Amino acid sequence: MHLRALPLDRAPVRLRQWVFLVDADERAAEAAFVALFAPGQDPGLGRALVADDGGGWLWERHQEFSTWTWFAFGPLGSELGFEAQPAETFFWLYGAPGEVFRGVEISVSAPEAQPPSEVALSRHIDLHRCVSCEVFDGAARIWTDFRLREGGTGRIHVANHSLAHDEVSRLVQTLLEIGNYRKLALIGFPPARELLAWLDGAEGRLASITSGLATGEDSQAVLDQLLALSAEVELRAAKNQFRRGATESYHRLTLDRLEALRERRVPGHSTMSEFIARRLLPAMRTREAADRRLDDLSVRIARSGDLLRTKLGLAQDRQNQETLRGMDASLQLQTKLQGLVEGLSIFAVGYYVLGLLGYLLKPWLHGWPGGAEIVLSGLVPLVLVVAAASLHRRKKRLIAGRD
The missing domain is CATH 1.20.58 (Methane Monooxygenase Hydroxylase; Chain G, domain 1)
Incomplete structure (x- = not known):
C-alpha cells in the first residue's frame, strides 16, 4: 500500500526525476546496473532506495518505463533549488539501460516561507506563459512553463503555504505522475x-x-x-x-x-x-x-x-x-434405355426358353410331323408373358430391398 510513496517527509526539498523507456530485453541489464549502486537490495522487487537524512536517490520499475529520482533536503537558496549539480550525482544518465524519455526538476519551499520574487522565478520559469494555480485546496501554489531547460528537463516550483504530514510527498508524486503519464499518453x-x-x-x-x-x-x-x-x-x-x-x-x-x-x-x-x-x-x-x-x-x-x-x-x-437438371436428363435417358433393355431382355429370355423347350419336346413328338413346331408356336405368347412377369417381379423385389 505504501511501496510507491516518495520518501519526502519534509520541506524544503529539491528533486529531479528522469523517465527511461526500457525494453523487455533490457530489464535484466537494468537490474544488474541497479544492484551495483544499491548493494543488499533486490532489484527484482521493482524498487531500490538509497537515502540518508540529507536526501538520496530512488529507482522504480513500471510496466514499460523506469524512473530515477534524486532528492535533497535543505534551503533552496537564491536559485530556488534549480542550481546545477555535479554530473556524478546522476550516475544513471551515463550507464543505465534504456532511453531517456523525460526529465523534470521540482523544488518545494519551506512551510509558510515568503513567496518567491518574480525576479527569482523568471530566471527559471517564463512568467508570461506559465501555468500557475493553487493546489490541495490552497495549501500550496505551483509555477511551471512546460519548457525544457538546461539538461533537457522541465521545472516546477511549489510555494509551500501549509502542506502538512505527507502532503509534500503526495503533491510532488502527483505532479510527477501528471507529467509522466501525459507524455506517455502522447x-x-x-x-x-x-x-x-x-x-x-x-x-x-x-x-x-x-x-x-x-x-x-x-x-x-x-x-x-x-x-x-x-x-x-x-x-x-x-x-x-x-x-x-x-x-x-x-x-x-x-x-x-x-x-x-x-x-x-x-x-x-x-x-x-x-x-x-x-x-x-x-x-x-x-x-x-x-x-x-x-x-x-x-x-x-x-x-x-x-x-x-x-x-x-x-x-x-x-x-x-444446372448440374441437377443435367443429372435428371441423364437419369431419364438412362431409364428409357433401361426400359428398352428390359424389353429386349424379355425376348432374349423367351428365345432361350423356347429353345430349351424345343430340345425337350422334339424327342417326344418326333412321330407327329411338324408337331413340335406347332406346340412351340403356341407356347411363344405364354413364354413371353411368363418371362415378362418374372422380370417385373424380380425388379419390384430389388426396388423394395433397396428402399
Missing part, C-alpha cells in the same frame, strides 16, 4: 497520425473492391484483394493493440491525477488542467478517431466479405441446379 499520437494517413488509402481500396463486386468483376480477383486488405487491417490492429490500451490508460491516469490536485484558479494564469486539456485532448481525440476508423474499416471489410460469400453461394447454387 507516444500514441504519431502512430495515430500515420494510421490515419494509411486509412485514407485503405478506405479507398475498399471502395474500389466493393465497386468491383457490384459491377460483376471476377469474384476470385475481388476475393484476393479483399483478403489482402483484411490481412493488412488485422496486422495494423495487432501492432496498435498495446499502444491503444496504454494510451487510454495513461490518459485516464493523467485526468485522475489532475483531479487529485484540487486546483484553484489564480487570476491571470491558466490552471494545469486547462493547459493540459488544450494540448492533450486533441491528441487523444486523434488517437480515438484513428482507432474508430480502423474498427469501422474492419467491420466494413467483414460486410463486404459476407456479400462476396453470398454472391459465390448464389453462383454455386445456380451451378448445382
Whole structure:
C-alpha cells in the first residue's frame, strides 16, 4: 500500500526525476546496473532506495518505463533549488539501460516561507506563459512553463503555504505522475497520425473492391484483394493493440491525477488542467478517431466479405441446379434405355426358353410331323408373358430391398 510513496517527509526539498523507456530485453541489464549502486537490495522487487537524512536517490520499475529520482533536503537558496549539480550525482544518465524519455526538476519551499520574487522565478520559469494555480485546496501554489531547460528537463516550483504530514510527498508524486503519464499518453499520437494517413488509402481500396463486386468483376480477383486488405487491417490492429490500451490508460491516469490536485484558479494564469486539456485532448481525440476508423474499416471489410460469400453461394447454387437438371436428363435417358433393355431382355429370355423347350419336346413328338413346331408356336405368347412377369417381379423385389 505504501511501496510507491516518495520518501519526502519534509520541506524544503529539491528533486529531479528522469523517465527511461526500457525494453523487455533490457530489464535484466537494468537490474544488474541497479544492484551495483544499491548493494543488499533486490532489484527484482521493482524498487531500490538509497537515502540518508540529507536526501538520496530512488529507482522504480513500471510496466514499460523506469524512473530515477534524486532528492535533497535543505534551503533552496537564491536559485530556488534549480542550481546545477555535479554530473556524478546522476550516475544513471551515463550507464543505465534504456532511453531517456523525460526529465523534470521540482523544488518545494519551506512551510509558510515568503513567496518567491518574480525576479527569482523568471530566471527559471517564463512568467508570461506559465501555468500557475493553487493546489490541495490552497495549501500550496505551483509555477511551471512546460519548457525544457538546461539538461533537457522541465521545472516546477511549489510555494509551500501549509502542506502538512505527507502532503509534500503526495503533491510532488502527483505532479510527477501528471507529467509522466501525459507524455506517455502522447507516444500514441504519431502512430495515430500515420494510421490515419494509411486509412485514407485503405478506405479507398475498399471502395474500389466493393465497386468491383457490384459491377460483376471476377469474384476470385475481388476475393484476393479483399483478403489482402483484411490481412493488412488485422496486422495494423495487432501492432496498435498495446499502444491503444496504454494510451487510454495513461490518459485516464493523467485526468485522475489532475483531479487529485484540487486546483484553484489564480487570476491571470491558466490552471494545469486547462493547459493540459488544450494540448492533450486533441491528441487523444486523434488517437480515438484513428482507432474508430480502423474498427469501422474492419467491420466494413467483414460486410463486404459476407456479400462476396453470398454472391459465390448464389453462383454455386445456380451451378448445382444446372448440374441437377443435367443429372435428371441423364437419369431419364438412362431409364428409357433401361426400359428398352428390359424389353429386349424379355425376348432374349423367351428365345432361350423356347429353345430349351424345343430340345425337350422334339424327342417326344418326333412321330407327329411338324408337331413340335406347332406346340412351340403356341407356347411363344405364354413364354413371353411368363418371362415378362418374372422380370417385373424380380425388379419390384430389388426396388423394395433397396428402399
